[in-house]
Amino acid sequence: MPDPDLLTVRGLQKLYPVTKRGLFRSRQTGVIRAVDEISFSVARGQTLGLVGESGCGKSTTARSILHLIGASGGEVLLGGQDLLATLGGDDRKAELAMRRRVQYVFQDPYMSLNPRWTIAQTLSEPLRVHALLPPAAWRARVLELLELVGLEPHHADRYPHEFSGGQRQRVGIARALAVDPELLILDEPVSSLDVSVRAQILNLLARLQAELGLTYLFISHDLSSVRFLSTRVAVMYLGKIVEIADVDTLFEAPRHPYTRALLSAIPVPDPDRPAARNTLRGEIPSAMNMPAACRFHTRCPRASAVCAAHEPPMKTQRGHALACHHPLNEPAPAEPLGPES
Numbered sequence: 001m002p003d004p005d006l007l008t009v010r011g012l013q014k015l016y017p018v019t020k021r022g023l024f025r026s027r028q029t030g031v032i033r034a035v036d037e038i039s040f041s042v043a044r045g046q047t048l049g050l051v052g053e054s055g056c057g058k059s060t061t062a063r064s065i066l067h068l069i070g071a072s073g074g075e076v077l078l079g080g081q082d083l084l085a086t087l088g089g090d091d092r093k094a095e096l097a098m099r100r101r102v103q104y105v106f107q108d109p110y111m112s113l114n115p116r117w118t119i120a121q122t123l124s125e126p127l128r129v130h131a132l133l134p135p136a137a138w139r140a141r142v143l144e145l146l147e148l149v150g151l152e153p154h155h156a157d158r159y160p161h162e163f164s165g166g167q168r169q170r171v172g173i174a175r176a177l178a179v180d181p182e183l184l185i186l187d188e189p190v191s192s193l194d195v196s197v198r199a200q201i202l203n204l205l206a207r208l209q210a211e212l213g214l215t216y217l218f219i220s221h222d223l224s225s226v227r228f229l230s231t232r233v234a235v236m237y238l239g240k241i242v243e244i245a246d247v248d249t250l251f252e253a254p255r256h257p258y259t260r261a262l263l264s265a266i267p268v269p270d271p272d273r274p275a276a277r278n279t280l281r282g283e284i285p286s287a288m289n290m291p292a293a294c295r296f297h298t299r300c301p302r303a304s305a306v307c308a309a310h311e312p313p314m315k316t317q318r319g320h321a322l323a324c325h326h327p328l329n330e331p332a333p334a335e336p337l338g339p340e341s
């Protein structure tokens with residue numbers, strides 16, 4: 001049976017040294033564990049939502065997978081092939097072939113589009129780099145891509161500044177699709193857009209996935225977008241993944257106290273229903289000074305002595321992965337460290 005997982009990430013780690021400049025030389029004073037030995041997989045044709053507060057390591061995860069920054073450790077497989085080794089290796093042909101299979105969509109399409117290029121030039125560039133089509137066929141492919149993402153043929157000869165934010169993100173998506181990728185890594189693709197435009201782009205992404213059989217790693221701090229688009233969801237806190245489950249399970253019956261706290265922060269549209277209390281206490285700790293053992297223990301309403309002493313291992317039961325000593329479906333600890341929610 002073929003492996004259902006297209007993307008497999010095992011023990012991925014990215015550390016940044018913190019240095020202090022001295023009179024003659026700088027010395028390392030600490031380390032930022034931006035992404036700390038995380039593991040997950042994404043099944044072919046499905047979407048894994050990666051969610052967590054700003055600074056928790058989502059973009060670092062994306063950029064490490066794509067080898068835009070060098071990982072400090074771990075392994076990334078695409079369809080069983082070693083993605084990081086291929087992208088970082090000496091075989092340019094193999095690297096290009098791998099790059100074609102995984103494409104990145106950025107949060108801010110304006111920053112990632114060349115302002116001096118027409119949309120046709122932007123969309124032709126990947127065709128040139130990957131030598132997929134002869135130059136004479138580029139124009140037809142550009143028009144096809146524009147139609148695919150809901151833009152008009154006359155948009156081909158316009159410049160990025162002539163577009164709205166939503167239209168620019170459509171161009172960003174079209175550019176990613178130009179090379180017929182299998183996996184799209186979408187890093188906060190709708191976060192800079194107005195709510196109504198956000199829904200249009202999310203609908204476009206859902207349609208493209210169904211039509212083209214694409215696999216998505218969808219990164220967002222916006223839980224409503226994650227719920228709409230994801231098949232499964234991974235929750236990240238300070239460089240660690242703390243829970244992974246099917247989207248409905250995660251939203252209806254989360255087991256990690258941090259997941260519940262995140263969900264309770266979603267605004268409730270019904271004025272008759274009281275908003276759930278946000279159970280988080282304290283500020284998010286600094287990445288340079290992370291709590292030991294369970295990184296959430298300084299804010300967790302269920303934390304006990306064991307949480308401050310031992311890091312909870314990630315355990316998976318029936319497809320639900322969890323790293324917590326006192327999950328929500330089990331009794332609360334007898335002697336919590338702080339006030340229980």
Ligand SMILES: Nc1ncnc2c1ncn2[C@@H]1O[C@H](COP(=O)(O)OP(=O)(O)O)[C@@H](O)[C@H]1O
Pocket residue numbers: 016032034052053054055056057058059060061287
């Ligand atoms: N180049 C870098 N040097 C040092 N620290 C970094 C660098 N890039 C990111 N970080 C740190 O890594 C952590 C994760 O950042 P990031 O992946 O951008 O988070 P997110 O995308 O979830 O908001 C943050 O604490 C951030 O300050």
Ligand code: SF4
Pocket residue numbers: 256257258294295296297298300301302303304307312323324325326327
């Ligand atoms: S391990 Fe302890 S501190 Fe960490 S999330 Fe679970 S209960 Fe809270």
Ligand SMILES: [Mg+2]
Pocket residue numbers: 058059060188
């Ligand atoms: Mg980010």
